Amino acid sequence: MKFSKHKLGELLRVTRGTSLPGTGYADEGRYLRLTLANFHEEGGFKDFKSTQGKYFVEAFDNRFLMHKGDLITPLTEQNPGLLGSVAFIPCDDLYIQSQDVGLITCNTEKLDKTFAYYLFLTRSVREQISARSQQTKIRHTSPDKISDVEVYLPDLPTQLRIGGGAEFRIPPRLRKSCTADYDPA
Numbered sequence: 149m150k151f152s153k154h155k156l157g158e159l160l161r162v163t164r165g166t167s168l169p170g171t172g173y174a175d176e177g178r179y180l181r182l183t184l185a186n187f188h189e190e191g192g193f194k195d196f197k198s199t200q201g202k203y204f205v206e207a208f209d210n211r212f213l214m215h216k217g218d219l220i221t222p223l224t225e226q227n228p229g230l231l232g233s234v235a236f237i238p239c240d241d242l243y244i245q246s247q248d249v250g251l252i253t254c255n256t257e258k259l260d261k262t263f264a265y266y267l268f269l270t271r272s273v274r275e276q277i278s279a280r281s282q283q284t285k286i287r288h289t290s291p292d293k294i295s296d297v298e299v300y301l302p303d304l305p306t307q308l309r310i311g312g313g314a315e316f317r318i319p320p321r322l323r324k325s326c327t328a329d330y331d332p333a
Contacts, residue, residue: 149302156273157295159259160252164223164291165245166212168204177203182214182243184222184230191269193235204244214243214251219261221268221294224248225287232274234265250291260304262311273297 156162168181181204188194214220218237225231234252237243245251252268254261267273276297281287301307 149306151300151302153298153300154258155295156297156299157292158255159299159301160254160264162221162250162252162291162294165247165249165251166209167247168208168244169206172204172206174203174205177205178242179204179208179213179244180242182220182237182245182249184224184226184248186243186249187220187222187230187233187235189227189229189233191233191235191265193238208244212245213241214245216240217261219252219254219265220245221250221252222248223250223289223291225281225289231281231287231289232268232277234268236265250294258304259301260307260311263301263307266311267299267301273299 165182173181180202186194214237216237216239219234220237221232221234222230252261252264254264277289277294278287280293280296281289302310
């Protein structure tokens, strides 16, 4: 199997979410603000234990409304090990992408999205993202710094075989969170 060296910026684009104000939240509503709490450090989407005060009820730019299968990564690390984690959004039109979450858009001619998920979770990628981060206590990265990460990739057909070539599936434990009558209690 032949591998070629690339910078992530040649393969994908990371875009920052919107800056939401500190007001405009309620215990009930239609949209939840996506936060760092939605990431498992080892990768994967983590549902809130509580939605109290998490619904955003003010107007916002719909470009930041997430869709099922969107691949996201944290741009801020409040707990060690969070940078470089990734998750797939489990459902349409529920979560708003906030500014501390990056949306990963793959160039589908060069990089399979499922393969990208596993690529981000490799030690090499996570260490490079961590090494490029700023601050000491609460660390930050940026789309540009992620774009500079170097990786080695097989060709696209091999990526599809490794990644399973399957579209994102909602894990059973998250299916309930995508319904209108969602109650995490």
